[in-house]
Amino acid sequence: xxxxxRVAELPGRVGxxxxxxxxxxxxxxxxxxxxxxxRDGTGYLQAVLxxxxxxxxxxxxxxxxxQETSVEVTGVVRADARAPGGVELQASDLKILxxxxxxxxxxxxxxxxxxxxxxxxxxxxxxxxxxxxxxxEVSQAIRDFFYERDFTLVDTPILTGSIGEAAGHLFxxxxxxLGTAYLAQTGxxxxxxxxxxxxxxxxxxxxxxxxxxxxxxxxxxxWMVEPEVAxxxxxxxxxxxxxxxxxxxxxxxxRRKPELVELERDTKPLERVxxxxxxxxxxxxxxxxxxxxxDMEWGRDLGGDEETLLAQQFDRPVLVHDYPKQVKAFYxxxxxxxxxxxxNNDMLAPEGYGEIIGGSQREDDYDKLLSxxxxxxxxxxxxxxxxxxxxxxxxxxxxxxxxxxxxxSWICGIPHVRExxxxxxxxYKLWP
RNA sequence: UGGGGUGUAGCUCAAUUGGCAGAGCGCCCGGCUGUUAACCGGGAAGUUGGAGGUUCGAGUCCUCCCGCCCCAGCCA
Numbered sequence: 001x002x003x004x005x006r007v008a009e010l011p012g013r014v015g016x017x018x019x020x021x022x023x024x025x026x027x028x029x030x031x032x033x034x035x036x037x038x039r040d041g042t043g044y045l046q047a048v049l050x051x052x053x054x055x056x057x058x059x060x061x062x063x064x065x066x067q068e069t070s071v072e073v074t075g076v077v078r079a080d081a082r083a084p085g086g087v088e089l090q091a092s093d094l095k096i097l098x099x100x101x102x103x104x105x106x107x108x109x110x111x112x113x114x115x116x117x118x119x120x121x122x123x124x125x126x127x128x129x130x131x132x133x134x135x136x137e138v139s140q141a142i143r144d145f146f147y148e149r150d151f152t153l154v155d156t157p158i159l160t161g162s163i164g165e166a167a168g169h170l171f172x173x174x175x176x177x178l179g180t181a182y183l184a185q186t187g188x189x190x191x192x193x194x195x196x197x198x199x200x201x202x203x204x205x206x207x208x209x210x211x212x213x214x215x216x217x218x219x220x221x222x223w224m225v226e227p228e229v230a231x232x233x234x235x236x237x238x239x240x241x242x243x244x245x246x247x248x249x250x251x252x253x254x255r256r257k258p259e260l261v262e263l264e265r266d267t268k269p270l271e272r273v274x275x276x277x278x279x280x281x282x283x284x285x286x287x288x289x290x291x292x293x294x295d296m297e298w299g300r301d302l303g304g305d306e307e308t309l310l311a312q313q314f315d316r317p318v319l320v321h322d323y324p325k326q327v328k329a330f331y332x333x334x335x336x337x338x339x340x341x342x343x344n345n346d347m348l349a350p351e352g353y354g355e356i357i358g359g360s361q362r363e364d365d366y367d368k369l370l371s372x373x374x375x376x377x378x379x380x381x382x383x384x385x386x387x388x389x390x391x392x393x394x395x396x397x398x399x400x401x402x403x404x405x406x407x408x409s410w411i412c413g414i415p416h417v418r419e420x421x422x423x424x425x426x427x428y429k430l431w432p
Numbered sequence: 433u434g435g436g437g438u439g440u441a442g443c444u445c446a447a448u449u450g451g452c453a454g455a456g457c458g459c460c461c462g463g464c465u466g467u468u469a470a471c472c473g474g475g476a477a478g479u480u481g482g483a484g485g486u487u488c489g490a491g492u493c494c495u496c497c498c499g500c501c502c503c504a505g506c507c508a
Contacts, residue, residue, distance in 0.1 A: 025469095026468085026469065026470090028466090028467045028468070028470050028471090029464085029467085029470090030463095030464050030465055030466075030467065030470085030471090031463070031464040031465065032464080032465045033464095033465040033466065033467080034465095034467085035466075035467050035468075035470085037468080046467085046468080048466075048467090050465070051465080052465090066459090067458085080466090082466060082467080082468080083466095083468090084468065102442070102458090102459075103458095104442070104443080104458095105443085106442085106443060106444095106457065106458050106469090107457080107458085107469045108443070108444065108456080108457045108458075108469075109443080109444050109445095109457085110443060110444070111443085111444075111500090111501085112500090112501075113499090113500050113501070114443070114444090169506090185507095186508095207508080209506085209507070209508085211505090211506050211507070212433070212505095212506085213505080213506060213507075214501090214502085214503085214504090215502090215503075215504075215505090215506095215507095216502085216503095217507085217508080218506085218507070218508085219508090222508065223508090224508055301506095301507095303504080303505080304503090304504075304505090305504090346508095354508095355507075355508065356508070357508075358507075358508065401508060402508070403507090403508030404508085405508080406508055407508090417508090428499090428500075
């Protein structure tokens, strides 16, 4: 009885007889010799069948192979320069496990609308497998980075009663007899509470925005990691960010080179991602943009075009800090050196990928926070627990949120965030 | 919510600007002993997104509706 092995193990099994279970990608035949390219999730394998060397049933089975037929192939592992990957399987038997009739995604070109309608099948493609592996590496790097630095993971609620940020639309649902519940658009307020208990914390999970955004950078459901650190000021917050992003990129370069090659990603720009990152104040950024021909004015938030133009001036991610108070959220700490601004920052990824991080030092003064809540017309009683954090031993603290899909898109060099998650949720896409 | 596109075979796209709906891939049949998205020969495949209108004649022009894509705002 031959062993069943994974394709990835085959280079170490040259000479032995093995059985592989996998899916059919393409077939080629020359009458008496036949080739089938297989994939099993661990790698890609070419199996070779010679008509004279296999049972008639196996030869007939080859003739019935169609794209994505699942099969069991037994044979001898052989090194051969003509085989993709350098190793192939000289088959002695082939059995069909599951036929596949009229697989909709052919090896030729398709439009994005068609592919996303078949997302559950499209995931099997080499490109989508590579993206999934990079995403997995990013997620694991995130967890390892914080674990190594003694952060505690705090899982924050997805169903919430209060509202996170001032603007933005939220998904709402009826919550028993307690009225409306909202799907969380941030875990930040909760990790602030946890930071007062545990010091260094982070949350990592899905987040929901009911905004009718239709751009390559937006999803209605996306994953965000949000660290929050007691006694960090804005400067320490930015140092943590550049260390964090550099760590994630380095891990992908170190462990996912084959996937980045599959994606035809030029890794040179990624290799430059090392601390320190350039920093520029919002005010200086406005001046710089003006000198570059932009009609940007002080007081306006940076738009997509401005972000791209600004990021193009640097060879690695750039930290833009101290934005005008009126364009930023109520919880950001007022800048003592310039009360028109707050102690926040965004991180703009290079190559046009835009904002991957938004962060700030939090307002730790009870009265100032309360007046901001009132000024923005937020429901004061809903924020009672949040204000308590300033009432009982207030503390300097700061944190940020990193968007996983935007980060994965940037590292992979893909044009749209919806490819960076297995089943994207957008304005028009709730299935599959 | 604005602005710009697009919809023709299973898929990706043509169709002389109003005059016989076509190609490549995929699929089916046949051929080939080292193929790499194999190649060669043959075949099947269409309510041109939907409804209405103009016209001798509409894939093409007009009106409305529907789906999708891109850009902007919002943000990660």
